[in-house]
Amino acid sequence: MLKQIDLSRTDLNLLALFEIVFQERHVGRSAERLHLSPSAISHGLGRLRTLLGDPLFLKTPKGVVPTERALQLAPSVAEILTRVRGVVSSAAPFDPRHSTRRFVIGAPDGASSVIMPSLLERLHQAAPGIDLGIRQLLPVQGFTAPHLAWKDALKELEDRTMDIAIIPFDDIPVRFHKQALYEEEFVIAARKGQSFVRNPTLQRYCEAEHLVVSHTGDVSGFVDVELAKKGLTRRVALTVPNFNFAISVLTETEMVSALPRRFVEIHGARFNVIAVKAPLPLPRFSINMVLPKVAMMDTGLAWLVELLGQVCTTNGWSSARSGKRSRSMHS
Structure with a gap:
């Protein structure tokens, strides 16, 4: 024995x-x-x-x-x-109204920029003493397979360097809790009054100057894959590392860019940027909230998970699963 x-x-x-x-x-x-x-x-x-x-x-x-x-x-x-x-x-139950905890949430900026305005408003009302740290998550350079592209994010969750990851990744290992927050899709964004917006045909789209969001500076993305299927190409005039940078550039130029629809809906108006339906197929995918299952035993984290779900439901974002695989959000 x-x-x-x-x-x-x-x-x-x-x-x-x-x-x-x-x-x-x-x-x-x-x-x-x-x-x-x-x-x-x-x-x-x-x-x-x-x-x-x-x-x-x-x-x-x-x-x-x-x-x-x-x-x-x-x-x-x-x-x-x-x-x-x-x-x-458990001896002193988590009380959000009086808690002074700090939580760390990691997400690509296209997702954090969508969720944060509503989340901060809810926190101000329900938990004014709670602080947040927002980390920008990026897929691992050089990997196209989703389980490899987001492996660093999962490792950081298990290392406890962040509490929650919000990522476009579906095939999460079973040791993690996964909850779909909302479905996202890409649209074509441009300054209001820009010529393509007035006549958004595929030919005019290919003729336009393109802005691509790529943290590596790579000019090729999923748009080019779809164009290649039709024997078409485009000119990428500029790459920028994140979506917030992209939308600020669009307002001052004649460029067009593929951006997440909800991101444009929330932030486009103040930049005079609008979205039009793309004249070619673009991805639709799930944005998921992920954390280790064992972390859900933390009543504070469980409360924050529930609050994030409520934010998406209240805004009418929650919807049925698309069944699509994850994406890198690289346009």
């Missing part, structure tokens, strides 16, 4: 130390977060190494890097600590 481990002789605070060092990759920053001295962190890591039989973190000129064993342990440690926090927080 396996020998039972005596947890009374194990300091569970060492798991919290492991989590912080794993996140920070730096002893000094970990010490600041835990309000300890760097020597205390080093001493704690020494005890962890003895307990787990592995170096866990190796020194580098820029900090520390986790060993393979530490990478394997990280998800289990995060799950254990989430459960412990859930037990502790």
Whole structure:
């Protein structure tokens, strides 16, 4: 029979130390977060190494890097600590009206710019003390397969460097909670009164100067795939790294750009930019909210998940699933 481990002789605070060092990759920053001295962190890591039989973190000129064993342990440690926090927080139930927590949400700017105005309004009413950090998520460069393009976002969720990801990715691993927030599609956006808007034919579309949103500067996107099927091409006069930059350029030029429909509906008016239906097929896809299932035991996070769902429902965005695969939102 396996020998039972005596947890009374194990300091569970060492798991919290492991989590912080794993996140920070730096002893000094970990010490600041835990309000300890760097020597205390080093001493704690020494005890962890003895307990787990592995170096866990190796020194580098820029900090520390986790060993393979530490990478394997990280998800289990995060799950254990989430459960412990859930037990502790149950003694004092999460109260959004009086909470001063800070949540980190990651999303492409085309999605965060759609959701944030309504979410901030709801937070101001229901939870005025809660703060948000918004991270811009981008697909991993060089990968077209969705499970590879968004693998870094899933890793950051499991590493607890962000709480929720909002991404155009459907095939989420079963260890994650996934909830469809809304369906999105691309439209052609241009300055109001621009010549293409007055006569949006496919020929005039190909003749126009195009602005492409690409964080890598790549001029080829899904529009070019559709044009190639018809034996057509376009001139990409400019690439910019995000949708907010794109819409500000459109208002000053004769360019056209494929942008998310809801993004244009919310922000187009103040830039004098309008949308017209594309004269060629463009993608339609789901925007999903994703976080580890174990994190849903955190009552505060569960509340924020519900609030995000309510924001989309209240705005009339929620709809049936399209069944389409994820996209990179690169036009």
